[in-house]
Amino acid sequence: MDIFNQDKNYIINTYKRFNLALTKGKGCLVADQDGKEYIDLTSGIGVNSLGFCNDDWCDAVCNQAKTLNHTSNLYYTLPQVDAAKKLVDKTDYSKVFFCNSGAEANECAIKIARKYSFDKYGQGRSTIITLTDSFHGRTMTTLTATGQDVFHNFFFPFAQGFKYCKANDGKMLADMLTDDVCAVMFEFVQGEGGVKSLDQKFIKDIFDLCKDKDILVIADEVQSGIGRTGRLLTSQVFDVLPDITTLAKGLGGGLPVGAVLVNDKTKDVMGYSHHGTTFGGNPIVCAGVNVVLDKVADENFLADVRAKGDFIRESIKDCKHVEEVTGLGLMVGIKVKDITAGEVVAKGIEKGVIMLTAKDRVRLLPPLNIDKDLLAKAIDTLKQILDE
C-alpha cells in the first residue's frame, strides 16, 4: 500500500496534507519519496530553526540518547538545568518551566496567572483577555483562549473565564480590564491569524493598563520566539518584559518542547505539586534545546536573521500579486491579490519550494540559518510565481 492510502486508512484525518511525502532532509533542502528536492521555507511551521538534521544538533541529541534518554522530573538532570540557565541568562526572565508543546506552555501560563491573582486577591479575579485572530492551541482551555469563533464549535462546553478584545483597540481593552481580570494574553505577531504584528501603540497600552491594575501580561511567543523575528524574543524587539512568556516550536530545533518563562513577579507563584509533567524537559529534548540556544542567541546570528528577513521583504514587495508583506524578521506574511495563497503554495511545490499559508496569506518561516544562496534561489522562484 502506498503512503498516501496508508495514511488515509490508519491516521485520523485532521490535516489537509499536501500531496507530498518527505523522506530525507539536510539543512534547508528536503527530498520527497521520488527523490525530488525542495528548498524549505517552512521549517516544519517554525520548528526546525537550524534546518533539517543540523550536525551539532544531531550529535548532541544522539549522544544524549545514548547517555541518559529519560528520567522522571523527580530527579535532577544536567541538560534541563543547562537549558533553563541559558534561557534566563539570555533574557530578563528569572525561572523556567519546561513542558512539551505550545498549548501546554499556555496552559501553564494561564494557571500561573490565575494563581498569582488568587494568592493576592482571592477568588473572582480569573478572567483572561485574549485578542481577536489570536491562536493559543488546541487543548480545551487554549482553544477557548483562541480569539477566533471558528474554533469555538462542536466541543461544548468550553472553558470559562476568557473574553476577547479586538486586536489594536486600546480603548476597548481599557474598558474590558474590569475587577475580574487577572491577565492579558497575546502574540506580538499573530502567526496563525495571518502573520500580523500588533501596533506598537497597542502594545504600550497593554503594558501601561495592566501595570496600573496589577494585571499580568502573558506573551505567547510559541511561534515568534527563539530568533524568529530577529531577536531571541520578540518582546526584545518591542523593548518590553511581559510577566510570562511562552515558547515552543523553534526552541527544540525539531524535538517537542515548550517552556514558560517567568519574571521576578511571577517566579514564585507555582510551588510543590501545583504543576508537573512526565516528559517536559526530558534530557534528549533539552540536549537539542541547548544547541539551538547556543547558536541562535548570538548577536551575529540574529543580525543575519534580520538581514535575510529584509532581503525577502525587499525582493517581493513590488511583485504583481503582492498586496502587502507583513510580519517581522523571518516570520513573513504575504497578502496576495488575483491569486490565492493556496495556489502560490501549490505552484511552489511544483517548482521545488515549500511554503505555508496562514488564513488567506502565504506564510514563510524558513530555517533561521538558511543558506543565503539557497534563500535567493527560493525567493527567485517565489517572485516568478508572484509576477506570473
Ligand SMILES: Cc1ncc(COP(=O)(O)O)c(C=O)c1O
Ligand atoms: C502562537 C501559538 N501558540 C500556541 C500554539 C500551539 O502550539 P502547539 O501546537 O505546540 O501546541 C501555536 C501553534 O501554532 C501558536 O502558533
